[in-house]
Amino acid sequence: MRQYFIIIAVMGLIFAIAQLPAYSQSPTVAISESLDEEVQVLKDKVAEKVEELKEQNKKAVSGIVQEVKEGTITILNAENTKIEVEIDETLTTFYEIVDSKVKASSSEDIVKGTYIFVTGPEIGETVSANEVYKDTQFVIMSGKITEVNEEDFTVKIVTIDKSNYDLDIEKNSKLKLLDIKTLETDSIGFSKLKEGDSVHAVVKGDLKDPDKARFAAIKLLIIPNEYFLQ
């Protein structure tokens, strides 16, 4: 009888030891597979982030040139932040926007007071310029008409931030009025401008005097005050 117990114990031990590596291998494989999946997910996330950063880097910054030094251009953007633009003589290319066309230009065309936009990787407030484009600066402002002067064809407007501007209405200024029923815009003449109406104006920026408060209007879109009284 004793020898049968010994046989059972020995066979049980042998079988258990023989199959344990096989059983214990499956959790290891499962853990390993789980780890592989997590690593793959992480890899995908990193790749996605890199693509996202690449897309984010496909951005441009613009501003008025404040200073031109060898290898560096300093610009002042619309938020009054100075940005350093690093120029690489061999890599940076220069263009100019003329009549809706991109024309080749040179670094010599970039002088103090020029309006430019720059493409290239941006780190902090420094841009390593791939391309520099000389362009025209436009400004958009909106507010309310406070005065219409029929003698010199100007309108005074006050913006939301309480800034006052004088806008000269010239022959080539495009004036449009919103039809409050159809919400279509129609071209109008100076005589239709009236105090109290809301206005959205497009003007050309003055690069020599950025703080200027008088501009020639390129476009005006008028929203009659009656729209807000409906």
Next chain:
Amino acid sequence: MNRETIIAIGFGIGLGALVGIVVLFQTNKAEEIKVIPIARESDQKKIVTDESATNSVKTNLTLESPQNGAIISKNSIEIVGSAQKSSLIVVQSPIDEIVEKTEDEAFKIKIPLAVGENIIQISAYSDSSAPQEQTLRVYYIPQE
């Protein structure tokens, strides 16, 4: 080999198999407890926090795309955003202006682009004649 010896060997193999199954079951159970629920719980907590944060800072005019400073290779772009229901949305750029009244909160307005810098002002008039505004600069550079 007599019959009792064969039975003893059979019992031995059965006992070994039982030990193996118990070990396997315990290992799988431990793995389930350790790995899966912790990750899911933390993910769910994060989502709830993000949603509550978004709701608390929601403003009337929100723009989803394009991003300020984006470089575009097409001659038009869609302004995607949201504003209060029935807001009058005015999109003004140097080459075009578009006025639309929102039916829902979300809006999608297509606007043409000029070559070079395009300054675009988006204004939302909702309750008064004082609009909420955002200004974007996007850059249209045609591909050669």
